Amino acid sequence: MAGWQWKMFFDIVCPNSWTSFKLLRSEKMKNLMIAMEFVPICDVKLAIIRAGDWRKVRREHKDLDADASDRLTLLGNVEFFQKRIPAMEGYVPPVNWEETYASAMANGSIVPALFLCSVKHRAPDYLLSSIEVIGRRLWERRLPVHKGAHMSACAREAGISFPTSEEIISRLSHVESKQLLSRNSEDALATGATTFAPLFVGFSGSDRIVLDNFKDFSEHCCSQRMQLETERKMSWFRPPPPGTQLRPWVPDLIFVPISRAFERLGVFFYNRILNKTEVGLFDKRWNKNVHGPYCHWRYYGKLDTKLMDVKLADLPAWLARREKTPSAMYNEFMRNIWRVHNKWYSGPVYANTVKTIFRFIFAYSFLNWLVKSHRYLHVQKTMYHW
Secondary structure, three states: OOOOEEEEEEOOOOHHHHHHHHHHOOOOOHHHHHHEEEEEOOHHHHHHHHHHHHHHHHHHOOOOOHHHHHHHHHOOOHHHHOOOOOOOOOOOOOOOHHHHHHHHHHHOOHHHHHHHHHHHHHOHHHHHHHHHHHHHHHHHOOOOOOOHHHHHHHHHHHOOOHHHHHHHHHOOOOHHHHHHHHHHHHHHHHOOOOOOOOEEEEEEOOEEEEEOOHHHHHHHHHHHHHHHHHHHHHHHOOOOOOOOOOOOOOOHHHHHHHHHHHHHHHHHHHHHOHHHOOOOOOOOOOOHHHHOOOOOOOOOOOOOOOHHHOOHHHHHHHHHOOOOOHHHHHHHHHHHHHHHHHHHOOOOOOOOHHHHHHHHHHHHHHHHHHHHHHHHHHHHHHHHOO
């Protein structure tokens, strides 16, 4: 989440590591990939380092139980690494993962880890694609990954150039490659983890958290996301504590007189100006007992001769009888607007929607042609005189 940087110590031969990697690459958790660093390790290497540390402690303390020395004989047993699939929604392990895991551990699991450590060191841009290619080869296609030739095919499929892949694969047995894996494994043990891959380590300033399975990691991210959303959204709506005094931004000495002045100005405007007009009122000539319900498109004045029926000699007298005030002009303009609305855009039956849309398209096209038709006049002249 925001402010947290994550490291995922993973072993590509581990079924939980591969399943966690696929979930992190999914659409639901793609935002976490920005703050996630993938560090290749090997479970067998972790066990060897822990066994070596335990031997050092045993030399210093001779009174330790002798039974503890039997742990090294369990490295060949897959049950020693305690691979348990966490029960959570959407966490689907590979098909027949027990058989595939046992076969990979029997053949040797250190070569893929060495290869990924070298890719991270020499070609970090291809790390994610290499993880995906090796994971699909091992867990979906169930092919071996314990030889250099297998890694060569994976490098070619991941898009790594031939010189780079050959340099990486030819140096898998070199001390430098082994040191990279040892350094990553020691970093994983330095976090205090007592289990095997995958390990999720989060850093936020001086705070650090270590999670040993994807279920705990997902729950932690969900809680962090909910806390972040609460801090962002709910802080504006949370009620203040009891006794809180909310003071205005402007001092009362300035705020109160200005507010009072605006209030009195509004009262004056309504009483002296707005109240003396007919704004917002029905036509005073309307009588509900005579005309029935009020209709905005009807003319409630005294009927006169229609303009088109007036003789030219009577036209000045007809115009003199018209009211020419601004309010009368506005009312007549709005009445005609309502006439059009009542005639064409209202009623129980409306025009066909598709027909109306194509009418607008035709009108728009015709107006464009009418406005731009002068551009083609010279073309017509040229074709005429050709």
